[in-house]
Amino acid sequence: MxxxxxxxxxxxxxxxxxxxxxxxxxxxxxxxxxxxxxxxxxxxxxxxxxxxxxxxxxxxxxxxxxxxxxxxxxxxxxxxxxxxxxxxxxxxxxxxxxxxxxxxxxxxxxxxxxxxxxxxxxxxxxxxxxxxxxxxxxxxxxxxxxxxxxxxxxxxxxxxxxxxxxxxxxxxxxxxxxxxxxxxxxxxxxxxxTPLYFDLTSGLDRFLYRLARRHAGNGLNNSDGWAFSFRDLHRRSGSQMRYADFAKALRKAIAAEKIPTYELIEEGGANSDPLLRMRYRKLLL
Structure with missing residues (x-):
């Protein structure tokens, strides 16, 4: 007792x-x-x-x-x-x-x-x-x-x-x-x-959702979302994958569109380092 x-x-x-x-x-x-x-x-x-x-x-x-x-x-x-x-x-x-x-x-x-x-x-x-x-x-x-x-x-x-x-x-x-x-x-x-976070089976998808929620927010103050370079994402993720493999996995995540409430868009970046833009997608709430 x-x-x-x-x-x-x-x-x-x-x-x-x-x-x-x-x-x-x-x-x-x-x-x-x-x-x-x-x-x-x-x-x-x-x-x-x-x-x-x-x-x-x-x-x-x-x-x-x-x-x-x-x-x-x-x-x-x-x-x-x-x-x-x-x-x-x-x-x-x-x-x-x-x-x-x-x-x-x-x-x-x-x-x-x-x-x-x-x-x-x-x-x-x-x-x-x-x-x-x-x-x-x-x-x-x-x-x-x-x-x-x-x-x-x-x-x-x-x-x-x-x-x-x-x-x-x-x-x-x-x-x-x-x-x-x-x-x-x-x-x-x-x-x-969102409770939908627990349904994500990919560690990369979970990482991307949490990062998007932190930086892209609810779209009220930053309608254009937030962009990270692929190399910055590689470092932030803590992934042990080679950068080339990580970039390939990132593009698969973009194409799969499984991140709740956010859309992911690849854009051109400086020095051949592409960008990932994270943008709030209200219709998915």
Whole structure:
């Protein structure tokens, strides 16, 4: 049984549909791998000198953009509490079943089974081991270096079913202070995202949607959208693909038109480096 003090330090997750939110700065810089496996390090320097270095404290693969669904869920939960004028604790208590249903980690019938629970635990382990060192939240402190793991702490209780498969009953996740402040601080740094994001099966498509949402916005203030060079996108994605292969994958993504609410258009650029324009497409909302 938890103590009164432990209860005060917990935020009990809301059940049901919660408006989705993502961390604005994490939508613009590489913070996870867009490959499903095999990436152990990412280094990136932004146009203003911002730096990101991503490694695993376990010497294993870093977290993927699919693993990051769990962080998006946590950000959304905290933001929902803030919008109700509450001050949520940094540690969230929840049922893994409810979390996975809300981010569509279930089969075609909407069922959550042993396969999904194993995926959940593996993702949490990678998030817990993924270490970020960065200077991207600069504000007035130009050289502020920050170091954190994508999940600060994670615990869960399990029970074995009749087949001997362990399934989590309840769990707690502690969000790193770096993300927590972005959601709950006076300068909230989160953006809404569409639930259709969870239906994207390509890591590149997910990266492009988040980048478009961050920079092209809702089309009100920048009707022409936002353009990035192919080479800048290659660096921002953190992809291990050769540039030529990345450019080919990018053109396939443009042709497929799977990015929710945004259209992607290739344009000519300087020095034989083509541009990708991201533009809000209202009819897709």
């Amino acid at each position: 938890s103590t009164a003090r432990e209860q005060l330090d917990l935020f009990v997750a809301l059940v049901g549909d919660v408006p989705l939110r993502d961390d604005k700065e994490m939508m613009s810089a590489p913070m996870v791998s867009i490959a499903k496996r095999g990436q152990r390090r990412i280094e990136w320097e932004g146009p203003s000198g911002q730096q990101v270095v991503i490694t695993s404290t376990e010497g294993d693969d870093i977290a993927t953009i699919w693993d990051f669904d769990l962080v998006i869920w946590a950000i959304s939960q905290l933001n929902a509490a803030v919008e109700r004028d509450e001050t949520p604790a940094q540690t969230i208590s929840f049922r893994p079943y409810d979390l996975m249903k809300s981010i569509r980690w279930c089969d075609s019938m909407g069922r959550v089974g042993g396969r999904e629970y194993e995926r959940f635990k593996a993702a949490m382990n990678r998030l817990r081991a993924t270490r970020i060192r960065t200077t991207i939240r600069r504000h007035d402190r130009k050289d502020r270096h920050e170091d954190f793991n994508l999940v600060s702490d994670f615990t869960f209780d399990e029970i074995k079913d009749a087949d001997g498969h362990a399934r989590p009953l309840g769990a707690q996740i502690t969000i790193p202070t770096w993300i927590y402040r972005a959601v709950t601080g006076s300068r909230k740094e989160v953006l809404s995202i």
